[in-house]
Amino acid sequence: MSRTVPPPVLDSLRGLALGDAFGDRWFHPPVDEASAEVASRLVRPGPWHWTDDTAMALVLVCHLRAHGEVRSAALAREFAAEYTAVPHRKYGPSMHQVLRAVHAGEDHVAVTGALFGGQGSHGNGAAMRVAPLGAWFADDLAVVAEQAERSARATHAHPEAVAGAQAVALAAALAVRSRGELAVPRAEFLHEVASLLPATDVRSGLRIAARLPAGTSVRHAAVVLGSGHLVSAQDTVPFALWSAAGHLDDLVEALWGTVAGWGDMDTTCAIAAGVVAARSGTDAVPPAWSAAQEPLPDL
Structure with a gap:
């Protein structure tokens, strides 16, 4: 049975896609040139x-529309089918390995668990895609955490990758639940997300992020928390959520602030924008940005 995609889920997905496309454009200019352009708000x-x-x-959203829940094995096969159809979307090295193996018929649990000497990947790939899931299940935070874990385990076996996905999904759910209300302070928002996570480096990173003083610069936050240079959940999620939590009512400013942390910019911007748009929507996005962005398929 095909389900209607709830409006906050579409908002989160659209924000995520915008952040992904916006952030990806900043990888190639020299840093000095790019820093000046970001400071001047000159879009690429x-x-x-x-x-x-x-x-x-x-x-993931199409999977939820079809099933109403995450079925990890089926989701892994659907990820693999999409990868096989369009493999040039800048997938990470381990995902090439995982998705090719799953597409060839191997069991996703065995494949993902065998990575990195049997530890599994703690990459940020499970976190980067999951904000719309948090918006989907926002009525029940326990369900958000459970479904986010299932979605992560389709491709990532490591506990840090799971915690990263849970953190982003929970942040998006909290953003949806706060629609129509005043945004909570950054530190309070981050503490609440951290309180719902298992004991992991991701949780520790969020607690550190919550303690950063008001007025902390983006560059300082990126140095302290990491902004995805290591492409790991624990090196990506705390900074991306710190950025989102400081701009819950301003998607455009959230993107400028997030990209100024450099690092894995398509992913940090996708995470931050997926969370913020779950609360704010995307109506305030400049028309020129929407025109520049690759359109999404009609859901």
Whole structure:
């Protein structure tokens, strides 16, 4: 049975895709040039193509529309089918390995668990795609955490990757639940997300993020928390959620603030924008940005 996609889920997905495409455009200019352009709010020229972050988020939303819940084995096969159809979306090295093996018929649990000497991947791929899931199940935070774990385990076996996905999904759910109310302070928002997580480096990173003083610069936050240079959940999620939590009512400013942390910019921007848009929607996005962005398929 095909379900209607709730409006906050579509908002989160659209925000995620915008952040992904916006952030991806900043990888190539020299840092000095790019820093000046970000400071001056000069957007990069289009077209802004989205990457694997959005491709996998689309698969996840379509999966929820079809099943109403996450079925990890089926989701893994659907990720693999999308990858096989369009493999040029900048998937990470381990995902090439996982998705090719799953597409060839191997068991996703065995494949993901065998990575990195049997530890599994703690990459940020499970976190980058999951914000719309948090918006989908926002009525029940325990369900959000459970479903986010299932979605992560389709491709990532490591507890940090699972915690990263749970953190982003819970942040998106809290953003949806706060629609129509005043945004909570950054520290309070981050503490609440952390309180719902298992004991992991991701949780510790969020607690550190919550303790950063008001007025902390983006660059300082990125140095303290990490902004995805290691492409791990624990090196990506705390910064992305710190950025989102400081701009819950301003999607555009959230993107400028997030990209100024450099690092894995398509993913940090996708995470932050997926969370913020779950609360704010995307109506305030400049028309020129929407025109530059690669369109999403009609859901």
